[in-house]
Amino acid sequence: MPELPEVETVARRLQARLLGAEIRAAEVLWPRTIVYPQPPERFAMEVSGGVVHRVGRRAKSVVVYFDDGRVLTVALRMTGALIVAAPGTAPDPHARVVFDLADGRQLRFRDARKFGRIGLYPGRGRRRVADVFARHGPEPLAPSFSAARLAGRLRRRSARLKTLLLDQSFVAGVGNIYADEALWRARLHPLRRADTLTEAEIRRLHRAIRAALREGLAGGGASYRDYVDPDGEPGLAAERMRVYRRTGEPCFRCGRPIERIVVGARATHYCSRCQPAPVEPASVDQQP
DNA sequence: ACGCCTACCTGCTTGC
DNA sequence: TGCAAGCAGGTAGGCG
Numbered sequence: 001m002p003e004l005p006e007v008e009t010v011a012r013r014l015q016a017r018l019l020g021a022e023i024r025a026a027e028v029l030w031p032r033t034i035v036y037p038q039p040p041e042r043f044a045m046e047v048s049g050g051v052v053h054r055v056g057r058r059a060k061s062v063v064v065y066f067d068d069g070r071v072l073t074v075a076l077r078m079t080g081a082l083i084v085a086a087p088g089t090a091p092d093p094h095a096r097v098v099f100d101l102a103d104g105r106q107l108r109f110r111d112a113r114k115f116g117r118i119g120l121y122p123g124r125g126r127r128r129v130a131d132v133f134a135r136h137g138p139e140p141l142a143p144s145f146s147a148a149r150l151a152g153r154l155r156r157r158s159a160r161l162k163t164l165l166l167d168q169s170f171v172a173g174v175g176n177i178y179a180d181e182a183l184w185r186a187r188l189h190p191l192r193r194a195d196t197l198t199e200a201e202i203r204r205l206h207r208a209i210r211a212a213l214r215e216g217l218a219g220g221g222a223s224y225r226d227y228v229d230p231d232g233e234p235g236l237a238a239e240r241m242r243v244y245r246r247t248g249e250p251c252f253r254c255g256r257p258i259e260r261i262v263v264g265a266r267a268t269h270y271c272s273r274c275q276p277a278p279v280e281p282a283s284v285d286q287q288p
Numbered sequence: 289a290c291g292c293c294t295a296c297c298t299g300c301t302t303g304c
Numbered sequence: 305t306g307c308a309a310g311c312a313g314g315t316a317g318g319c320g
Contacts, residue, residue: 001313032296060314077314079298094298113297115314159290168315176313225300225312264291266313 002076004173005216015055022102030096036119059172069123079226080116136172147206154194162190162263181212189275243269
């Protein structure tokens with residue numbers, strides 16, 4: 001489940017391997033992977049000749065910038081992986097798009113569950129890459145993502161914290177893993193309403209989101225099943241999780257067993273002592 | 289604005 | 305051992 005730390009790791013390592021590389025040809029093995037341009041044959045034609053100038057990240061997408069200004073976006077979704085394969089490497093049965101590089105290597109988009117999406121956009125013109133990310137919220141690791149800015153966004157929302165953190169238009173790049181980790185670090189219950197947070201709690205949440213993401217990044221991302229870097233190597237961050245997939249195991253702060261509930265159809269892990277349940281307002285008809 | 293649902297997908301895990 | 309059901313969850317779109 002690649003989230004910000006995993007996608008950022010992929011982007012950094014891809015840039016180290018692909019800088020200056022030229023795409024000679026592309027083969028689309030699962031057409032629905034391609035969102036633009038259509039049809040996929042046109043995508044394959046147009047992406048050919050692209051020379052990699054830079055590889056970056058926006059939200060949970062890897063963004064490849066070509067020399068001529070065009071931009072390739074790769075949303076890994078659940079099981080997507082970008083693998084750089086040496087010449088002669090055995091074909092990958094889960095490869096959905098294969099890019100042949102001029103030096104003989106291949107860049108493979110592997111995606112067992114076929115949720116991933118790839119687009120190629122002109123640097124200027126009608127269909128812009130900016131539009132792809134127009135509805136995304138701020139980057140939580142950007143210097144401009146201040147506690148004050150988070151406070152402003154939280155105050156206007158009545159949604160549960162867990163739901164909000166997963167909402168990419170609220171903050172970009174946080175998924176199920178780091179949402180749970182951030183809430184544990186902030187000692188905030190996943191079902192707390194956003195507009196009930198005190199200033200101190202907002203500051204804790206702000207620090208916690210960034211700390212959880214940074215630790216994931218430091219470990220090269222968290223591998224549970226599918227996530228691997230461009231060399232096919234898993235990350236180490238899964239071993240450092242405080243609550244995610246630790247149901248029944250002791251809380252690292254207080255020892256109480258970690259609990260698992262379902263919020264918005266998502267598995268949610270938390271400590272019921274460190275993250276006290278929200279106090280619901282007393283109902284009107286509660287007279288004795 | 290929000291919660292809830294469905295669809296998209298396949299492979300691993302679980303239970304009988 | 306085999307097989308079916310359950311589960312994993314990012315995102316878009318629809319409904320109330």
